[in-house]
Amino acid sequence: QVQLVESGGGLVQPGGSLRLSCATSRSIFNTYTMGWYRQAPGKQRELVATITSGGRVNNADSVKGRFTISRDNAKNTMYLQMNSLKPEDTAVYYCYADPPFMPTMRYWGQGTQVTVSS
Secondary structure: OOOEEEEOOEEEOOOOOEEEEEEEOOHHHHHOEEEEEEEOOOOOOEEEEEEOOOOOEEEOOOOOOOEEEEEEHHHOEEEEEEOOOOHHHOEEEEEEEEOOOOOOOOEEOOOEEEEEOO
């Protein structure tokens, strides 16, 4: 059963914007800390941003001021608004969800490709 479904990736020119979505299958995910990783060619997987069930956010320095993580509990969906995109933002982006007190039970989305190129 797929519980995290990502969408919103694609091709965008430098300086452009994209909004990624991570839809959850059940409202129970609203109690989980969630976030986004990305994996780019030749680079280690990078934690991009996190958001707690209470809405507390944290962003990687590489995206601070450009990306905004948010969640809409009524829609059971988490978002990553990406502005001022750069070619170095090109990567596969993965959302995740962490059940409280269950560190071995992380859920992952399938990944969505973001390509920033002219």
